[in-house]
Amino acid sequence: MSENAWNEERLGLLLRMLRPAPRGWVEAAAQLPRLHVVLDDLVERAEADAEFRAAVIADLEAALAREGVEPTPRVVRELQTRLS
Amino acid sequence: MQAYEGSLRPCLAPPIAPRRRRIILKRIRTDAELVARCRQGDEGAWAELVERFSRYVYAIAVQGFRLSEQDAEDVFQEVFARTYERLDRLRDDAAVRPWLAQLTRNLCVDRLRERARVEPTEDIEAGAVETLAELDLALDIRGALEALGEPCSDLLDRFFSRDESYRTIGEVLHLPAGTIASRISRCLVKMRGQLEGRNDGSAASGVR
Numbered sequence: 001m002s003e004n005a006w007n008e009e010r011l012g013l014l015l016r017m018l019r020p021a022p023r024g025w026v027e028a029a030a031q032l033p034r035l036h037v038v039l040d041d042l043v044e045r046a047e048a049d050a051e052f053r054a055a056v057i058a059d060l061e062a063a064l065a066r067e068g069v070e071p072t073p074r075v076v077r078e079l080q081t082r083l084s
Numbered sequence: 085m086q087a088y089e090g091s092l093r094p095c096l097a098p099p100i101a102p103r104r105r106r107i108i109l110k111r112i113r114t115d116a117e118l119v120a121r122c123r124q125g126d127e128g129a130w131a132e133l134v135e136r137f138s139r140y141v142y143a144i145a146v147q148g149f150r151l152s153e154q155d156a157e158d159v160f161q162e163v164f165a166r167t168y169e170r171l172d173r174l175r176d177d178a179a180v181r182p183w184l185a186q187l188t189r190n191l192c193v194d195r196l197r198e199r200a201r202v203e204p205t206e207d208i209e210a211g212a213v214e215t216l217a218e219l220d221l222a223l224d225i226r227g228a229l230e231a232l233g234e235p236c237s238d239l240l241d242r243f244f245s246r247d248e249s250y251r252t253i254g255e256v257l258h259l260p261a262g263t264i265a266s267r268i269s270r271c272l273v274k275m276r277g278q279l280e281g282r283n284d285g286s287a288a289s290g291v292r
Contacts, residue, residue, distance in 0.1 A: 008272040011275055012244055015222070017147065018139040018222050018226055019246070019247075025142070026134060029164035029165075030130065034127070074161055
């Protein structure tokens with residue numbers, strides 16, 4: 001784009017293109033490091049303790065909720081995959 | 085692309101009372117610095133990286149590929165999950181932006197092709213090319229917006245990106261609603277001047 005092409009109308013149009021993503025999506029993505037810590041911990045404990053592992057597998061959502069993680073379908077799938 | 089390397093930009097304290105505002109200088113990290121910090125396990129840097137690129141990823145999914153909100157959310161979360169897991173594989177820290185764009189595009193195309201079983205999507209894929217080029221430019225402009233500093237960056241963001249009314253902006257920023265239009269116009273002129281006089285470089289992508 002040539003430098004001469006900048007004008008207020010064009011700038012306004014470009015600024016309008018990048019609207020904020022839904023807040024919840026951004027927050028969930030920002031929490032990924034913490035989520036990984038929680039999942040690593042759950043998997044490590046499950047590998048060391050068969051009874052704990054059985055309890056987690058029996059109710060993945062409850063296990064995540066106990067760790068303070070919202071059990072969204074994506075997170076539940078992730079935990080399920082890591083335990084399988 | 086506006087260069088931010090080592091720059092300080094002013095930002096305002098919360099607008100409780102205009103006379104009490106203090107100018108705080110906040111250093112903007114470059115994309116490469118941010119990626120390096122993320123790799124070291126800095127959770128704050130990760131949150132900043134997500135914030136910096138969230139609009140871009142969202143726009144590619146919704147505007148570029150016209151995904152539904154549900155599909156866009158899946159793609160959005162998948163993009164950042166894969167980025168987090170694969171950050172070590174990035175060869176050039178400064179290249180995180182095109183890397184994210186490519187990843188988002190690939191995931192959107194996958195999602196579209198899954199949907200293609202019920203509706204044709206070729207037109208969407210073809211049309212996305214042009215939109216994506218515009219979004220790339222829009223991200224550059226966001227970088228320039230941040231470099232403007234306050235109050236222009238907040239004012240322009242609220243009006244254009246957040247679609248807030250003059251009245252709302254006036255209430256939040258403690259400005260008479262009747263002066264908002266002229267201030268927006270002045271800020272756009274300032275931005276234009278900055279873009280025309282800018283130096284090329286690629287440090288921080290569209291921030292916020």
